[in-house]
Every structure is written in C-alpha cells, then in structure tokens.
Amino acid sequence: MTDVLWHTWADTHQARPKRTASPNDTPEVVAAVTSAAADDLRVRMVGSGHSFTDVAVTDGLLLSPTSLTKVRSVDPEAGTATVEAGLPLCDFNEVLAGHGVALANMGDIAVQTMAGAVQTGTHGTGRDAGGLASQVVGLEMVLADGSVVACSAERETELFHSARVGLGAFGVVTALTMAVRPSFLLHAREEPMPLDEVLERLPELRSDNAHFEFFWFPHTGNTNTKRNNISAGPARPLSRFKAWLDDDFLSNTLFDGVNRVCRRFPGTVPTVNQISSRALSARTYTDVSYKVFASVRDVRFVEMEYAIPAEHLVDVLREARRIVDRGDHRVSFPVEVRFAPADDVWLSTAYGRDTAYVAVHMYKGTPYEAYFADLEAVFTSVGGRPHWGKMHTRDRSYLETVYPRLGEALAVRDRVDPDRRFGNDYLDRVFG
C-alpha cells in the first residue's frame, strides 16, 4: 500500500492504490500493465479526477497521466491531430490553435485530460457537433495482455465502438486521434429569458443556433440563455475587467459566498435565486472558440446529469419544476440544459438519439441525496442515461434497457479483458 491518497475534484471518492507509476510513453505503460498482471493487481489510469463517481478509483496500480502529454502530430489538411492521453484539454486547445485548427465542440471546463474526458463521454452543447468521443477518429490502447492496438472505424472496429466511451474498462488509452477543423470564432449571446418562453421557443432556439443552452434557476421561472454561433469576426473578447467581474468574481467568488450563506440558511434560497437570476444582464462577445466554450469553475459542488430523448425535455422540466415548487428541496445551483445530436459511439449518452442533457447540482456539503433521487426518478421514467462521470444510482439491469449496444460492448470486454485487469467497483456495478 502506498501512502498516496488520490481523490476526486469534489472529494466524492478517494483511493489508496497499492502502487503508482507515471509512464512516459506507450512502452512504459506496457511494462506497468505487465508487471501489475504478474502481481495480480488491478490497473487504472486516472485523468484529472473531475468525475464525481468512483469510475477512476483503483485499489491496485494507479497510473498517473502527467507524463503522457505529447502532441504527436497535427495535420490540418487531413483534419486530424494525435495527442497522448494525459494532456489537459486546455493545453491541447492552445497547441491546435498554433496550427490554425480547433475541436468542433467541448464541455464547459477544459482542465480534464484528453483520455479522461473522452472515456466518460464529456460533452458540451451542439446542434451539429456532438461530444468529445464523437470527435475521436482513432485510439491507441494497451490491452490487458500487454499488446498495443490501434483502433478506428476501419481497424478493430468493435473495440473502437466500445472503447471511445470506455470508462477505462477496455484498456489504457495511450493516444487519441481527434478530428479537428479550421480555427473559428464564436459569437456569444447571453441573456435572461423566462423558462416558459424558452420551452415554447425551444425548436427555434435549437435550430437557429449552433450551440444553445440555458440555466434554469430553481424556485423561479427565470433562466439565463446562451447562444454561441460561428462568426466571421472581428474578435471582440470581454475586457479583462468584465471577464474578471463576470467569470471570476460573480461566477466563482461571489457565487461561492452566496452558496455558503444558502447552505447555512436554506430558507433564503428561493429569494436568493430570484435576486441572482434577475441581477443577470445580457452580454455579447466574440472570441476564439475554446475560450467561449470553456470557463473556470472553482466553486465545489456535486452533480448528477442525465441524457434524455430530446422530445421529452419540456415534460421533464415541467415535472422538475413541480418537484422544486413542492418545497422539499432548497436548490441554490442553476439546472443546466444542453443538447447533442445522435452519435454512433456505443456507450455514449447520445448514442442513436437526439439528446437533451439536464444537469442538477448541489453546493458541496449540502444534502443532495433526496433532490437527486426525486429528479433521477423523472429522468429514468423517460429512459434517461446517466453521465458516466456524474452521480447516479443505476446498475447494469437498468443500463442495458437504455443502451442497445451494451451487450455487444461487454462481449468485446470479455474478449480483451477476460480477467478484469481494468476492473473496479464502479464497473462491477454498471457492467455487472
């Protein structure tokens, strides 16, 4: 047993692995996996620990990604870039920008490792561009027997379909080849809008905007909407002061203070949400894509997110509002709603269906279980799929009803990892 105590960003899970290693390249990953197998240790590479579930936890060999961070190639003409597993997304964005290319879409933070983000199906919002895993065109992996395999839509196809959102269950991803497109600017338009109006105008808001999302403030009928669209420029980024005020001070420092008060005095939450949702003012700016997609999130929280068939979104949100209005829960964090087109990644939350994502949060240290349980019942009543990296209570018996290719993916797992070298407790629950 090492004295390393690994924990997630929100401190929802800890691990005390028997051994750790920080491989510098693929051959060192092979050596680490082979020696762990000789000692009968389970193996897991972690990312940056930003999952809320115990998906990354291991009791055996913990592989750190911090030395596996090279960008192997960027080919603007082919529209691809190959990066090692442990490079943080934010660093990858900068390297890509230096070559005049960018990822088409991403989530709302960029500190995760490339492999960690892809393995749980990290996504943003998009009409045409889906989550990160749908932008993967090739994977290099070290399998349980120590072999190195390259998979893609043409080679080792079933492994590719299973392992893009693979939860670390199929092998250690050592490098990813991502589809990239020419660099682009995004024009961001953010403005408050009543929830009823958002729901009424949803088809138009979705179809008219490349990236539409909104945040609903529980206990109120108010939202903040975000519309990001590709712009020919010129770039008009937020001033340093405005960026600090909105994204650092208001969204992090002040928001944290407000949440501390709300945690202490839960009765104040509905009034506080009314005030904060009304205090929002509209803003527009234009900046390089990845600076618009992602921002800094310092306030610690716990989160559950479900991907539901988009056609159920209005009913689901009306039911969520009814539950909040019942008054059993005090929810100071906005509910985030995003969208993704159907994709072909077997274990992706957006596999095969037009998807709406509903994410619910609670400030760290606030009881969340009853609120999450009430909403999870609503999400699962319409066949919702939980984000693999965010809190949920589903096991295989449920998941096989909402993932039509789960059986095929598990057959691939039986083939490439019959001894469950890459297993952990989380996988035992969700894969059975």
Ligand SMILES: Cc1cc2nc3c(=O)[nH]c(=O)nc-3n(C[C@H](O)[C@H](O)[C@H](O)COP(=O)(O)OP(=O)(O)OC[C@H]3O[C@@H](n4cnc5c(N)ncnc54)[C@H](O)[C@@H]3O)c2cc1C
């Ligand atoms: C503040 C915050 C904001 C977030 N925003 C979003 C968002 O906008 N959209 C969204 O979808 N999610 C979001 N998430 C969730 C987050 O993106 C995912 O949980 C993601 O998986 C975290 O990446 P990570 O690098 O921290 O990986 P970890 O959480 O450390 O690991 C995730 C999984 O990947 C596996 N893994 C890591 N590296 C490898 C490898 N090389 N080979 C094989 N398996 C590997 C791990 O074993 C584990 O199973 C957010 C989380 C936080 C805390």
